[in-house]
Every structure is written in structure tokens, then in C-alpha cells.
Amino acid sequence: MDWMAWTWPTAIFFAVIASLLITFTVLAIKFPETPRTGILRIETTRGDRLFITLLGSAFINLAWLGIVGAQQPYALIVCLIYAAAVFRWV
Amino acid sequence: MADMTVNKTSSRGLSLPKINSRLVVMTLYLLFLLLPIYWLLNMSLKTNTEILNEFTLFPRNLTFANYATILTDPAWYMGYVNSIIYVTVNTVISLAVALPAAYAFSRYHFMGDKHLFFWLLTNRMAPPAVFALPFFQLYSSVGLFDTHIAVALAHTLFNVPLAVWILEGFMRGVPKEIDETAYLDGYSFGAFFVKIFTPLIASGIGVAAFFCFMFSWVELLLSRTLTTVDAKPIAAIMTRTQGASGIDWGVLAAAGILTIVPGALVIYFVRNYIAKGFALGRV
Amino acid sequence: MEKTVNQKAWFLVLPVLLLVAFSAVIPLMTVVNYSVQDTFGNNQFFWAGLEWFEEMLRSERMWDALGRQLMFSGIILAIEIPLGIFVALNMPKSGFWSSFCLVLMSLPLLIPWNVVGTIWQIFGRVDIGLLGYTLDALGINYNYTQDILAAWVTIIVMDVWHWTSLVALLAFAGLKSIPDAYYQAAKIDQASRWKVFRFIELPKMMGVLMIAILLRFMDSFMIYTEPFVVTGGGPGNATTLLSIDLVKMALGQFDLGPAAAFSIMYFLVILLISWVFYTVMTNLDKREG
The missing domain is CATH 1.20.5 (Single alpha-helices involved in coiled-coils or other helix-helix interfaces)
Incomplete structure (x- = not known):
């Protein structure tokens, strides 16, 4: 290894x-659970929302790194807000 | 007799101008496809002097010396042997694991099936360039570098997902009642799968095998990265035509033509399923 | 078909899971590990944090490669999709000539990718290639190793040559699934050729066309061998697409860290696009089914 x-x-x-x-x-x-349809108008289960959250977080982190370039941990706060939003509305 | 044929052709020409425009489009398109291949074939049958000094549309001094060079030199033809070995191993592995999985996807719902299916899709779409370096490290560390099995395993990355899809598409077309009747007749799952189900989807297996064969055969980046001498594929060996005295164009062209032959031989058998294969079993 | 819920089906999927995990997950984990470290060879690694990601995000080299990549994928899609549909509409529907066309059209798809490159490298040469020689004889200055425009035209024509048949085959399969009754109804309504295409043929082809666009976009997005054989990424860096740049970095210069960071971002983009297409495709399926 x-x-x-x-x-x-x-x-x-x-x-x-x-x-x-x-x-x-x-x-x-x-x-x-049964899948539900959120603001993206696609059926999602919890697992789908997790995937959307993780993939989105990766891009948020990259954007933070590219634009702000410092204090990376703060990007995680944005990710958490994003995650909450995804689980609430998508 | 002669009159009749003349009549027939002229009436076809007059009453169906639509077919003619189709004919023109298809002829032009096929010409566009075949011209570059013809040029390679043309070059492979010429001597290097003729290639470099005269511009001829047909080989003036027809020669098979270029093919003879390849087929008598082990350094050349072993490349074909290597390619065929790892392609075959890959096809066997891919089908062996994909058959049960495709059956599961086509017949049952289970926890995470959709996510698993999507994950397989991402592997078909993953760029080999991303995997080239870690594969190199991985297979070096387990002592499989420069073996046929390493290339075969590396190619399962995109061939297993492909095989699962194609087979799933074909299996979906087999009515479920057949499974249920067989189980009622006392068949075990294994016996049913081998004796009844496999013959039913034989054409699907053939098509999946063809696609595994094809994608493993045409891929070069991974197979070249993972081999140096013993398992070097023909496609990588082709670069050695660049000698000190320039490129041996005739031999290069002949080697190229010989790589087209295997695909061209089997394509006739799968002609009606090619679209289904590319459509990931969704046509 | 109604599917039954059966968690035991997992055992049937297990071999695939293990094999693909070995081929995909282990390498991806390695890439992530490399991306946060620096190495001078000998398997000695030093923590570098997010340095490589930052460097890659700020590097013009990567953005340029991405720009060229998007331009390449956009151009070939804009040519191959309409051309493929057009060819499919003109293909003989059945009989010997249909098989004949299918077999010949599939031929380019089965040629090893570096041989595709070699074919066009030769075909475009001014001294020994038919295309280059003809263009030169016509007085057109064409030299794909020196001239950026000629290099781009060559790799695009090559890709069109290589893959348009795939689009055509898929579109043809979609067209064949349309029952004759539809056409007869259209004839009775005296629908124009365009209306038949727009309201009968195109909707029926939508599913397969989505797959065609997905495959062509993805495969062109990771294209490596063919343009590399023809132009080697040049003249200069004019045809250095993403994969070519990545391989240069990873295997040529053995810059593990930057190459790994590059790989991860490349892979994330692929993941996003795959997901969008997959979602759209499954939703289309659902609406039809």
C-alpha cells in the first residue's frame, strides 16, 4: 500500500x-421512503440528495479555492448551507 | 430481354428521383468513409520508393513484401498475439461478471440499484488519461506490470459497465414468465441460467462479446502505459517503423491494415445489433 | 416489465462491484492522495495541502486546454449530430443494401484509435497523402504540422470521419422503430417532409439521440490517441486537448501532484455531466413508459 x-x-x-x-x-x-419531486422537478430519494450534495460541495470548494483562495474551512460552511437547502427543497 | 432492362432502369430513373438523391448522399458518405482506408491499403501494397517518389492512385509495382515483413518477424507479429490474448481475457472476464449482474438489474429491484447503475455509467465515461498513472502504480506494485492480465483488468473499467448494459437490454426482452415456469419445474437458479436462459439471450451475449472485444482492441493509452516488452500491443509496436532512415511507410500501412482485419471479419455477424450495443441496450 | 424487490440480487451484482471497485475506486483514491502531496520520486511524499489545486485553478495552461476541449467537443457535436441524422434518413430501410451500408459504415468504428490517427496523418500529408496532395495541387496552402487552422480542420474532419457513423447507426435504429402506419397517416394529412421529420421522426429518435450526444460528448471530451498521433498536440499547443495535456503532465513529466489535482477536477466535470444526462435520460424513459 x-x-x-x-x-x-x-x-x-x-x-x-x-x-x-x-x-x-x-x-x-x-x-x-418514497421518492419525491422537488424544485429541480426530478424524483429524488435521500441517496440522490446525498449525491447532489457531495458533488455540489466539491464544486463549491473548488470555486472557493479559485476565487477566494484562503480560509478553506469557511467553504465548508457554505457547503453545509447548500446541503441543508438540497435536503429541504430538492 | 434487352428492351425490358432498358425500360426498367429508365422508368426507375424517371419515376423515383427521391431514391436517386438518397443514392447520391449514401454514395458520397461511403466514399468519404472508405477513401482514407483505401489510401492506407494502397500504400501497404507499394514499395517505399514508389510511395515517396511517385504519386500513384494504384500500386504500380504490386508488392506483398510489407505484409511479409510483419508476418515473419516475431517482434512484429507477437504484437498481434499480445493484443489478441489480452482482448480475449478481457472479454471472458467482462462477460463472466456482467451476466449475473445484468440478470439482477433486469429482474429485480434492490437497495441502491439505480445508484449502482449510475456509478457503472460514470466508469464508462471516465477518461483513461485520469487512470493511466494510478494503474501504472497499482499494477507495478502488485507485480503485474507488463502482463496480459494487467491490461485485461484495466480494460474491464469500461468494458464491464458496457457489457452489463447491453446484456440488461437483451434480458429485458425475455419474458419473466419463462423464469417462473422454470423455477416451478424445479430448476435451481444455476441450472436455469445455464440451460434455459443463456441460450435465449445467445445473440445478446454475442453482441456484448463483440463490443468488449472491440473497445479493448481499439484502446491504446492504457494498454501502452501498462506494457513495455512482453505484453506490448500491436498498436504500440507500430511506432517502431520510425527508424533512423525515416519512417517505413509501407510497413506502417500494412500493420494498420492488419489491425482493421479482425473487426472487419466479425462485423457482418453483428450488423443488426451494432446500434443496440452503442445505445447501451436501449433501442 | 414489473420487477420484484429482492435484496438477494445483491449477490449477483457483487462480482461486478468488486471488480470495478478494484479498477476504479483504488486508482481514484490514489489520485486523491497524490493530489495533496509533493514527491521527488522514490515513493517519498510531502504534504502540500491544496497547493496543487490552487495552482491548477490559476494556471492558464489548464484553462486554455479546457477552452480548446470545449471548442473541439462543441464543433464535432454540431457537425456529427445533424450529419448523422441526415445520413440515417437517407439510408436504405431494409434488404441487402441496408446491411451493406451498415457494415461499411461500422468499419471506422472498429479501427484502433492510433491507426485512425495514422490513417489521417498519412492522408493529410502533402507529399504522400491523397488529401494533402489534392489540396496542394489545387493551390490551397495546407500543412497540418505548421498551420493551426489546418491542424484543427484535420482533427475535426478525422473525428467526423471516425464517429459520425455511430450517430447515424443510432438514429437509424430509432427510425426503424417507427411503425409504417405513422407515415401513412402523415401522407393522408398531406404533411410536408419537414413536418414528418419534426413531429414523427425526431420525437421517436429523441431517446437514442440523447445517448448519441452523451457518448459523443464524453468520448470527445476524453479524446487522446487520435489527435495525439496526428499533431502531437501542436503546432505549439494549438491542439493540446485536456487528456493530451494530462498525460503529458502525468507520464511525461511525472508531476504526480499537479496531474492528480488536474485529474480530480477533470473527473468531477465528467461526473456532473454524466449525472445530468443520466437524470434526463431516465426521466425521458419514464415519460415514454
Whole structure:
């Protein structure tokens, strides 16, 4: 595994993603849901919204890095607001 | 007799001008497609002197020496052998794992099926350039670098998703009642799948195999990155025509023509399914 | 078809999951790891944080490559989709000539990509290629290794040559699924040729056309081998598309960090576009079904 060049931050990053996936799988088993149609006018389940959130967050972080270029942790706040919005309205 | 044929042709020409415009479009398009291939074939049958010194539309001194060079030199023809080995291994692996998965997708709903399907799609769309470097590191570290199996495994990245889709498309067309009757008759899943289901989707398997074969055959970036000597594909060997005395155009053209042959041989059998294959089984 | 819910189906999918995870997830994780570190070879890595991402986002080289890439994909889509539909409309509907056209049209699709490059590299040469020689004889100054416009025209014509048949085949498959009754009804209504196309043929082709656009956009977005063989990314950097630039960085200069950061952004864009297309496609399916 040497060649993969693991670091703690990236390991934590993947652990968070993995645990999110597991959480949502457990949620989907425990509390089954019917898809709903939000403001994007597409049917989404919780899992879909998670995907939209994660992908959007990646772009928010990149945009923050490109435009602001400092204090990256603040981008995460924007991501959280975005996540809340996605889970509420999409 | 002669009169009749004349009549027939002239009446066709007069009453159906629409067919003529179609004919013109298709002729022009096919001409556009075939001209570059013809030029390669033309060059492969010439000597280098003729290629470089005279501009001829047909080979004036017809020669098969370029083909002889390739087919007698192991450094050349081993490239074909290598390509065929990893392409075949890839096709077998891809189909073996894709068959049960496609059956599951075509028959059942299960947790996360849509997400899994989408994830497979992203792998078909992923640029090989992104994967070239990590694959290089991965296969070097597990000691598979420069082996056929490494290239075959690397190509499953896009061939497995493709095979799953194509097979799923064909399986959807098989009525579910057949499965249920078989289970009622006491068939186990394995016996049913091998004895009854596989023959029913034989054409689908053929088409999926063709597409796996094709995409593994035409890909170069990954196969070139993962090999140096022992498993080097023919497409990468073609670069060695650039010798000290310039490029050996005749041999290069001959090698190119020989890479077109395998695809051209099998395409006739799948002609009616090509669109379905490209449409990811959705036509 | 009604599908039954069966969680055991997971066992059937497991082999695919494991294999693709090995081929896709491990490399992607590696790319992420590389993207935050610096290396001088020998598997020694140093933490670099988000430096590479910042560098890539600010680098003109990447934005230029992206611009060229979008221009390339846009141009080939604008040519191949209408041309493909046009060819499909003119194809013989059945019988021997239909098979004949299908087989010949598929031929370019089966040629290894570097051979495609080689074919056009030769075809366009002024000294030994038919195209280059003819253009030169006509007095047109055409030299794809020196002239930017000629290089672009060459790689675009090459891509049109290589892939228009794919669009045509898909459109043809869509056209064949239209029952004759539709055309007869149109004839009775004395609908014009354009109206038949607009209201009967085009809607029926929509599904396959979406796939055609998706495949052509994606495949052109990651095109590497063909233009690289023809122009090597030149003259200068004029035809250095995203993948060509990335391979140059990763395997040519072995700049793992920047190349990895570049890869991730490249992949995110692909992910976004795939998702949009997939959503649109499944929604189209639902509306039809």
C-alpha cells in the first residue's frame, strides 16, 4: 500500500464519505421512503440528495479555492448551507 | 430481354428521383468513409520508393513484401498475439461478471440499484488519461506490470459497465414468465441460467462479446502505459517503423491494415445489433 | 416489465462491484492522495495541502486546454449530430443494401484509435497523402504540422470521419422503430417532409439521440490517441486537448501532484455531466413508459 501514499487527512476524508454511505444505507433500510419531486422537478430519494450534495460541495470548494483562495474551512460552511437547502427543497 | 432492362432502369430513373438523391448522399458518405482506408491499403501494397517518389492512385509495382515483413518477424507479429490474448481475457472476464449482474438489474429491484447503475455509467465515461498513472502504480506494485492480465483488468473499467448494459437490454426482452415456469419445474437458479436462459439471450451475449472485444482492441493509452516488452500491443509496436532512415511507410500501412482485419471479419455477424450495443441496450 | 424487490440480487451484482471497485475506486483514491502531496520520486511524499489545486485553478495552461476541449467537443457535436441524422434518413430501410451500408459504415468504428490517427496523418500529408496532395495541387496552402487552422480542420474532419457513423447507426435504429402506419397517416394529412421529420421522426429518435450526444460528448471530451498521433498536440499547443495535456503532465513529466489535482477536477466535470444526462435520460424513459 506504500505506493498509494496515504495521508491522515485523505484517510479521514474517505472514512467520512464511507460512513455517510453506510449511514444512508442503514437509514434506507430502517425508514424506507418514497421518492419525491422537488424544485429541480426530478424524483429524488435521500441517496440522490446525498449525491447532489457531495458533488455540489466539491464544486463549491473548488470555486472557493479559485476565487477566494484562503480560509478553506469557511467553504465548508457554505457547503453545509447548500446541503441543508438540497435536503429541504430538492 | 434487352428492351425490358432498358425500360426498367429508365422508368426507375424517371419515376423515383427521391431514391436517386438518397443514392447520391449514401454514395458520397461511403466514399468519404472508405477513401482514407483505401489510401492506407494502397500504400501497404507499394514499395517505399514508389510511395515517396511517385504519386500513384494504384500500386504500380504490386508488392506483398510489407505484409511479409510483419508476418515473419516475431517482434512484429507477437504484437498481434499480445493484443489478441489480452482482448480475449478481457472479454471472458467482462462477460463472466456482467451476466449475473445484468440478470439482477433486469429482474429485480434492490437497495441502491439505480445508484449502482449510475456509478457503472460514470466508469464508462471516465477518461483513461485520469487512470493511466494510478494503474501504472497499482499494477507495478502488485507485480503485474507488463502482463496480459494487467491490461485485461484495466480494460474491464469500461468494458464491464458496457457489457452489463447491453446484456440488461437483451434480458429485458425475455419474458419473466419463462423464469417462473422454470423455477416451478424445479430448476435451481444455476441450472436455469445455464440451460434455459443463456441460450435465449445467445445473440445478446454475442453482441456484448463483440463490443468488449472491440473497445479493448481499439484502446491504446492504457494498454501502452501498462506494457513495455512482453505484453506490448500491436498498436504500440507500430511506432517502431520510425527508424533512423525515416519512417517505413509501407510497413506502417500494412500493420494498420492488419489491425482493421479482425473487426472487419466479425462485423457482418453483428450488423443488426451494432446500434443496440452503442445505445447501451436501449433501442 | 414489473420487477420484484429482492435484496438477494445483491449477490449477483457483487462480482461486478468488486471488480470495478478494484479498477476504479483504488486508482481514484490514489489520485486523491497524490493530489495533496509533493514527491521527488522514490515513493517519498510531502504534504502540500491544496497547493496543487490552487495552482491548477490559476494556471492558464489548464484553462486554455479546457477552452480548446470545449471548442473541439462543441464543433464535432454540431457537425456529427445533424450529419448523422441526415445520413440515417437517407439510408436504405431494409434488404441487402441496408446491411451493406451498415457494415461499411461500422468499419471506422472498429479501427484502433492510433491507426485512425495514422490513417489521417498519412492522408493529410502533402507529399504522400491523397488529401494533402489534392489540396496542394489545387493551390490551397495546407500543412497540418505548421498551420493551426489546418491542424484543427484535420482533427475535426478525422473525428467526423471516425464517429459520425455511430450517430447515424443510432438514429437509424430509432427510425426503424417507427411503425409504417405513422407515415401513412402523415401522407393522408398531406404533411410536408419537414413536418414528418419534426413531429414523427425526431420525437421517436429523441431517446437514442440523447445517448448519441452523451457518448459523443464524453468520448470527445476524453479524446487522446487520435489527435495525439496526428499533431502531437501542436503546432505549439494549438491542439493540446485536456487528456493530451494530462498525460503529458502525468507520464511525461511525472508531476504526480499537479496531474492528480488536474485529474480530480477533470473527473468531477465528467461526473456532473454524466449525472445530468443520466437524470434526463431516465426521466425521458419514464415519460415514454
